[in-house]
Amino acid sequence: MNKSIWKTLTLFVTLLGFTSIAMAQNIMKQNTDIFPAPEKGYKKLIIEVPHSSKDENKKIEFSVGKWMEVDACNYFNLMGEITQKDLSGWGYNYYVFHTKGDVVSTQIGCLDNKKRNLFVTATPTIVNYNGKLPIVIYVPEGYDVHFKIYKAEEDTYIAAEESKPVHNKK
Numbered sequence: 792m793n794k795s796i797w798k799t800l801t802l803f804v805t806l807l808g809f810t811s812i813a814m815a816q817n818i819m820k821q822n823t824d825i826f827p828a829p830e831k832g833y834k835k836l837i838i839e840v841p842h843s844s845k846d847e848n849k850k851i852e853f854s855v856g857k858w859m860e861v862d863a864c865n866y867f868n869l870m871g872e873i874t875q876k877d878l879s880g881w882g883y884n885y886y887v888f889h890t891k892g893d894v895v896s897t898q899i900g901c902l903d904n905k906k907r908n909l910f911v912t913a914t915p916t917i918v919n920y921n922g923k924l925p926i927v928i929y930v931p932e933g934y935d936v937h938f939k940i941y942k943a944e945e946d947t948y949i950a951a952e953e954s955k956p957v958h959n960k961k
Contacts, residue, residue, distance in 0.1 A: 826878060826885055826927045833887075833929045836936045842922025845942075849920035853938040855888040855930050856912030863905035865896045871913040873928075885927040886916065888934070910937060917941075 829835045838853060861867055871890030878885060894911055918926060920940065928936050 823925055823927060825881060825883075829929050833931055836928045836930060838926040838928070838936065838938050840920060840922050840940065846920050846922050848943040848945075850917050850941040851920050851926060851938055852915045852917045852941060853926065853928065853936050854910075854912035854915040855890075855928070855934055855936055856910045857892075857934050858908060859894070859911045860906050861896070861909050861911065862901045863903070863907050864899050864901040867894055867896045867909060867911045869894055869911050869913040873913070873916050883924060885929070887929045888913070888931070890931060890934070892931075910935075912937070 823835070823837055826835065838851065840851065843849075855871065855873065856869055859867070869890060870893040871888055874887045874889065875884050876887060877883075890913065926938075930936060
């Protein structure tokens, strides 16, 4: 065979391998079509994390927020509430974030007029890590979700028992 055919065949086999891997990853995830369509003014966001043999040692922290131009010296927090709901008949849950868009901040008087672009978030939510299922979150249009993965150490520790003083009676 000539070099051109070998190159084409190698490229085909490589692409076939990548396609198989991508299909396997998609098959492992739950189809999110079983979740309700977003209400008017909302969008459905999905967090998918890889499955591992140590899912039980991990947690997901997600924060709903919005990019805003704010001053450079105060701390800001988006007011809102996350509600966990059950996907009836499936045994799964999903989350809905409600907000009026109000933001609270510290009231430090900034000495300069510097501005910064900040992802202003509501109080984060921590959930169990499950690499087999997506985390589905409904948020108002204009808002996004950022998430972190926390991993526990392999070591475990034992809490100390409080020692009570011994009183001698005389």
